[in-house]
Every structure is written in C-alpha cells, then in structure tokens.
Amino acid sequence: MPRLSYVFTIFFLTLGPIKTIPTFYRLTQAATPKFRNQVALQSGIISTAVCIFIAFVGRNTLAKWQISLEALQLSGGLILLLFALKVITMQPQPMGGQKVTADTPLSKTFALALSPLTTPVIITPYGVVAILFYMVVAQGNPALEWKILAFIVLMMGLNYLGIVFADKIMKVIGIPVLLLVGWVFAIMQAALAIEIMLGAFNRLGVIHIPSNP
Template identity: 45%
Template sequence: MKENENLPQITYIFTIFFLTLGPMKTIPVFYKIALNLEQKDRFRLALKSSLIAALLSVLIALIGLNILDTWKVSLDAILIVGGIFLFVQAFEIVSHFSGSSTPQASPIQENKPLRLLAISPLAVPVIITPYGVVAILLFMSIARNNLSLEITIFGLLLLIMALNFIGMLLATNIMRWVGVATLQIIGWILAILQAGLAVDSILKAFKNLGLITKS
C-alpha cells in the first residue's frame, strides 16, 4: 500500500478491524449473556464493554507501537506475522462453521456482576481478540511517521467500537430475525475475504524483501 492510495488503504484497514474486532462475533455472545437481563442492564452492559474495549484498543495502539520501535521490528516482519495470524483466524472460523440453533442464556454468567461481564468475556476476549491485537499492531506499524494515518486508525478503532455497541443494543432483534446460522454464513464469507487479505499482506512483505518479483 502506498501513501497516495488513501482510500483503498482506509477500506483495507476498516475491513480487517471489522473482521477481527467487530460486532459479527460480539452479537451472539452478548445475546447469550444478556438474554435474561432487563433492558436498562443490557444498555449498561453494552456501553461499559464498548468503552472498556475502546480504551484497550487505543492503549494497545499506543503502547504496542512504542514497543515495536524499541525492539526495532521491521514493517515487513509485522506484515508477515500479521498475515499468518489473520489467516489462522480465518481458517478457524471456516473450520468451525456450523448451523447451530439460537444460543440459550448461560447459567455460568447469570450471577456475575455486570461490571465484570463487561470486562470478561465481552471486552476481552470477545471484542478485543488476539487477532485484533495483531491487526492493531500491524496497521500502527504501517502508519509509522504518518500522523494522518495514525489518526485515521484511531478513528476507525473508535468506529468499530461504536458498531459493537450498536450491535449489542440490537442483538435481540438481530438474533430473532437473522439467527445464528445466517450470522455464521456471513462470518464464513467474511473469513474467506480475511484469508485473502492475509495472504496479500504476506505477499507485500515478500515483494518488499525481493523474495518475489514485483508485478
């Protein structure tokens, strides 16, 4: 990705963030946890988990980039590692595809305070996944010495967290009208796209390193 290709770059970043940090995986889990909660408690739980996840994503971006700079990790290395991790996640999504019925409330979570549910499992690891952390580090590495792109990345992270919040608020309606099977099919399709983007990331690094001929 070149600096003058801003629009494709933003679209690429948003797509990866949506796949690794977005609401597709959050909605079914939130629905399961909040099934027996009152509307006001659902709102509080969705808001708290979204805010916590937003804060964590920003901290990861800031702290992670400093660590990468300190350790002098090259961009090509991050592109390769990031591509591998994103491909692994996509493979896991496809290999675990199933058409199970709508999930029921989890008795394990019923007596857990909302503030703890907001932290775990919702903020971590449902919203902030290990693959999401890799994606954040990947794009912050690409944005080194590019303040405009760094600001764009932070904006996209906040946008994704807002989409998580909206998805959780609408989880009941989405699960009733769309259902688990449909969400899984959509997730499977998006996983194929993610696998392609992951391979593209690795190929870019190989081209930069001169391991394959540039097209």
C-alpha cells in the same frame, strides 16, 4: 500509504460486531434491559480504552524491540489466516445455556463486559495485530494516525450498537444467516491474510509483485 478502504475492511473483519452480536445475545438473552445496556456501555468504554492503549504503547514497544514491519506483516498475516481457517472449518455449535438471568445483580456487569466481551470477543488477537500493524505503518504521519484511530473508534461504536440491538438483530437474522455471513467474512479474512504475507515477501525481495497500472 495504505488504502483506507483496505484498512477499514481489515478492522471490520478483526474488530467488527459480526462476532460480538451472537456472543452477547447468548450470554444475556435472559437478562433485564437495564443489565444489557449497562454491559453494552461498559464494554464499549473498556474496549475503546484498551484499543487506544494498544495503538500507542504497543507500537512504541515494537519500536524499542526493533521489530521490522515485514516481521509484523508475516506474523499478523499468519494469525489472521489461522483464525480464518478455524472459522471456515469449524462445525456449527448450538447456542449454549444462558449465562445471565433476570436475577443476576448489576454488580456482575463489569466482569462480563471485561471478559469475555472486551477480550477475547471484541478485541481479538488478530485485531491486536491489525492495530499494531497500521499504527506502525502510520508512524510519522499524523494525518494517517488520526484516520487509523478514527477507524478503531468507529469499530468500537459499531460493536456498541450491535450489542444494544443484539436481540432485535438476532430475531430478524437468526443463527443460520449469521453463520453464513461469518463464513463469508472468514474467507475474505483468509484472502486478506495471504495478501498481507505476499506484501511482506515482496518487500523482502523474496518475490516480485508488479504494481497495479
């Protein structure tokens, strides 16, 4: 059974609000409060529904394809590592032009909530891998499944709160601090990715990792 603190960390790094807040702020900083609130609510509902869909339908599909847990560990760890390295080596980019103005109609909120917010900002490729991996691990253990699902819902709730308070958060923290936090989390993600791949090699008998005393 995986450590729940470890699961929470992985989900926070892959599905959490750190990446969502600056994107939403950049896109909607000129929008009306009503527009921003509607986008926040819609993206929260859509992203939660998509995550639950991935958790059950994706896991069942993997089972039908008979994909091993080790294969999922290696592919997931590699994806996590590649995206972490991309963040670490990426040069800071200036915030782009405003995508939404005060004149943008409310009918445009759903499209914005769906893309780019739900995908690929909130639900990242490596977030999908994390959901699939832990749902496969939890298969046959209803108590663990519910805890995994609770973590997923919690992450979507944190994204919602991050979006709602994005303007206040950005004014207090600012871009430089947020970039620094992003780099720190990317380094943590890279380390966790390597840990996941080492775990797969250990399960396959390629290497031996002694158990903690």
